[in-house]
Amino acid sequence: MSLTTAHSVVVPSTTSKRIAAVLIIAYALISIVPLLWIFATSFKTPPDSIAYPPKILFQPSTEGYCNLFTTRTRQTAEYIASLPPATSFCDEVTRKRNMVIAGPSNFLPRFVNSLIIAFGSTFCAVFLGTLAAYGFSRFKVPLADDLLFFILSTRMMPPIAVAIPIYLMYRELGLSDSALGMILLYTAVNVSLAVWLLKGFIDEIPREYEEAAMIDGYTRLQAFWKVVLPQATTGIAATAIFCLIFAWNEYAFAALLTSGTAQTAPPFIPTIIGEGGQDWPAVAAGTTVFLVPILVFTILLRKQLLRGITFGAVRK
Amino acid sequence: MAEVTMRGVVKRFKDKLAIKGLDLTIADGEFVVLLGPTGAGKTTTLRLIAGLERPEQGIVSMGGQDVGGLPPSARDVAFVFQQYSLYPHLSVYENLAFPLRSPARQMDKVEIDRRVRETARTVRIDHKLDNRATRLSGGEMQRVAIGRAMVRQPAIYLMDEPLSSLDAKLRAEMRLELKRIQQDLGATLLYVTHDQIEAMTMADRIGILKEGELIQIGTPREIYTTPRNTHVATRLGQPAINLLPRGLIPDADAAAAAQTIGARTEHLVIAKATNGHSDGVVDWIEHLGDQNHLHVRVGERKIITLAPADSPLAAGDQVAIRYKDPLYFDANGDRLGGAS
Numbered sequence: 001m002s003l004t005t006a007h008s009v010v011v012p013s014t015t016s017k018r019i020a021a022v023l024i025i026a027y028a029l030i031s032i033v034p035l036l037w038i039f040a041t042s043f044k045t046p047p048d049s050i051a052y053p054p055k056i057l058f059q060p061s062t063e064g065y066c067n068l069f070t071t072r073t074r075q076t077a078e079y080i081a082s083l084p085p086a087t088s089f090c091d092e093v094t095r096k097r098n099m100v101i102a103g104p105s106n107f108l109p110r111f112v113n114s115l116i117i118a119f120g121s122t123f124c125a126v127f128l129g130t131l132a133a134y135g136f137s138r139f140k141v142p143l144a145d146d147l148l149f150f151i152l153s154t155r156m157m158p159p160i161a162v163a164i165p166i167y168l169m170y171r172e173l174g175l176s177d178s179a180l181g182m183i184l185l186y187t188a189v190n191v192s193l194a195v196w197l198l199k200g201f202i203d204e205i206p207r208e209y210e211e212a213a214m215i216d217g218y219t220r221l222q223a224f225w226k227v228v229l230p231q232a233t234t235g236i237a238a239t240a241i242f243c244l245i246f247a248w249n250e251y252a253f254a255a256l257l258t259s260g261t262a263q264t265a266p267p268f269i270p271t272i273i274g275e276g277g278q279d280w281p282a283v284a285a286g287t288t289v290f291l292v293p294i295l296v297f298t299i300l301l302r303k304q305l306l307r308g309i310t311f312g313a314v315r316k
Numbered sequence: 317m318a319e320v321t322m323r324g325v326v327k328r329f330k331d332k333l334a335i336k337g338l339d340l341t342i343a344d345g346e347f348v349v350l351l352g353p354t355g356a357g358k359t360t361t362l363r364l365i366a367g368l369e370r371p372e373q374g375i376v377s378m379g380g381q382d383v384g385g386l387p388p389s390a391r392d393v394a395f396v397f398q399q400y401s402l403y404p405h406l407s408v409y410e411n412l413a414f415p416l417r418s419p420a421r422q423m424d425k426v427e428i429d430r431r432v433r434e435t436a437r438t439v440r441i442d443h444k445l446d447n448r449a450t451r452l453s454g455g456e457m458q459r460v461a462i463g464r465a466m467v468r469q470p471a472i473y474l475m476d477e478p479l480s481s482l483d484a485k486l487r488a489e490m491r492l493e494l495k496r497i498q499q500d501l502g503a504t505l506l507y508v509t510h511d512q513i514e515a516m517t518m519a520d521r522i523g524i525l526k527e528g529e530l531i532q533i534g535t536p537r538e539i540y541t542t543p544r545n546t547h548v549a550t551r552l553g554q555p556a557i558n559l560l561p562r563g564l565i566p567d568a569d570a571a572a573a574a575q576t577i578g579a580r581t582e583h584l585v586i587a588k589a590t591n592g593h594s595d596g597v598v599d600w601i602e603h604l605g606d607q608n609h610l611h612v613r614v615g616e617r618k619i620i621t622l623a624p625a626d627s628p629l630a631a632g633d634q635v636a637i638r639y640k641d642p643l644y645f646d647a648n649g650d651r652l653g654g655a656s
Contacts, residue, residue, distance in 0.1 A: 206400045208397050208399070208401075209403060211368050211388070211397075212395065214388040215389070215391075215395045216414055216418055216468075217389045217419075218389055218419070222418075226414075230405040231404065231405055
């Protein structure tokens with residue numbers, strides 16, 4: 001250690017900041033390449049999407065998106081010529097390939113299923129998790145440590161390990177292929193994460209606030225609502241994102257337990273078949289659309305997410 | 317406002333006895349300060365009155381009515397905490413209005429607004445009503461905290477070292493302000509502190525608490541001039557009372573039972589030794605500006621007293637020391653000459 005050191009020992013030096021920046025940019029690039037490839041593929045034509053060598057530069061087309069939302073039938077050129085002028089953009093694209101739109105595809109209902117199930121289970125997990133975390137944080141719960149460990153232990157195996165028992169149970173209970181069944185399942189998986197994350201956040205809120213509120217004439221429940229919840233919003237938001245990401249992206253159980261009315265988007269997207277095989281542009285378009293809600297949600301709550309990841313590390 | 321009484325209150329935390337049979341009566345409109353070191357049970361006493369803790373034994377009553385079974389919200393007390401005193405997610409206005417908006421109170425908006433603004437003026441924070449609670453200085457925060465207690469006019473105000481987080485200048489201002497507010501409202505107030513100056517300047521009566529027991533309670537004057545024992549004697553007075561063994565300096569007037577002699581500045585006459593006889597040597601003089609702290613070495617012991625700034629004494633001087641009506645304590649540390 002030199003006594004003439006001019007820079008702070010706490011603030012990183014410019015060199016180390018630069019090294020960190022290079023590493024982060026490199027990692028970000030590597031991470032984003034598959035996403036960019038999917039995004040690019042969604043604007044390719046089917047032949048371009050499977051061309052070898054892969055095309056980096058191509059003529060963009062909306063065929064993938066049109067195919068994603070519609071079903072089509074092949075017709076003769078004479079029949080297409082006899083039709084009235086195309087009313088929509090997708091009509092035009094489809095007719096160029098000697099096809100007409102027969103009706104909407106199943107993508108939109110599947111996407112709506114995903115929204116209902118993911119947001120529904122996230123709400124349930126966060127709601128139950130907040131109440132449980134508050135209970136563990138503030139009251140003397142008998143065997144609290146054992147119970148918390150038990151709750152955590154449900155995360156110790158991959159959820160799919162219990163796929164067969166759950167499949168059988170759901171069949172008996174009539175929960176197979178139902179939105180309620182999927183919400184219950186994702187809630188059960190997420191609630192452990194929610195309890196643990198939220199307990200950390202609620203532990204950080206001093207009890208004095210509730211005590212003050214109770215002296216000010218509020219019951220404990222009212223104090224919880226008026227004083228604890230507003231201060232726990234950061235933690236609740238962070239927890240909600242984690243739960244939502246899991247429920248939104250979950251594939252294995254969705255593929256196993258849903259097939260029709262309650263099918264979510266993840267098991268549906270790979271099954272999009274075009275003429276003569278997998279319709280890669282449509283699959284890529286489906287994936288791109290599928291990414292949008294979680295992207296929006298994450299951007300909106302990114303500050304809370306960051307605190308959620310680093311929580312406990314920095315104290316006010 | 318009401319009289320608040322604790323009788324035979326015992327509180328235990330796990331295996332530790334925090335309060336050992338406390339008897340305390342706070343008269344209507346009285347300002348009582350509990351003085352004691354950390355862990356003496358001061359905060360626990362407040363929490364027992366507020367209903368945040370339940371006593372194992374004993375009765376807490378307000379206005380003659382036993383409140384032992386009531387939750388905090390039904391007790392009509394206001395509490396000012398040492399820290400975390402304001403709701404951080406609310407504005408100053410919302411903080412002040414919070415107790416009035418309690419569902420139990422059902423107060424109408426106009427009345428709430430009137431009271432909040434009136435209280436804000438009293439604690440001189442009316443210019444910052446729209447600020448967030450977290451964007452105030454320490455003194456402003458404590459003023460709002462005191463305001464939040466005042467806005468309700470409860471049976472009793474409980475304050476747990478509300479000024480301890482403030483700097484010295486602000487603390488001095490807030491002491492005066494708090495006393496003024498209490499007198500204006502005629503409020504009953506139980507105040508807890510370990511700061512003897514706060515106790516001396518604000519209290520109608522001071523209670524000395526030690527290890528869960530109320531050792532003595534009385535006016536600041538009584539506690540200062542007639543402490544029950546050596547512990548109480550050391551709680552008040554600056555510099556602290558000198559507790560000296562018998563025979564250290566001439567003490568012919570002492571009763572036979574006296575073992576320890578307590579001497580504050582006013583109990584000592586210190587002069588330069590003239591005829592070759594000396595009792596001690598001036599060790600060191602601390603200059604405080606308006607006055608000095610005189611450190612005198614007597615044999616193995618050290619006596620610390622105040623001396624006027626123009627005192628002729630200097631370090632190294634031989635001095636003669638005489639008692640002037642000091643306090644006498646027996647072998648147990650209890651004061652002789654009248655149980656106060």
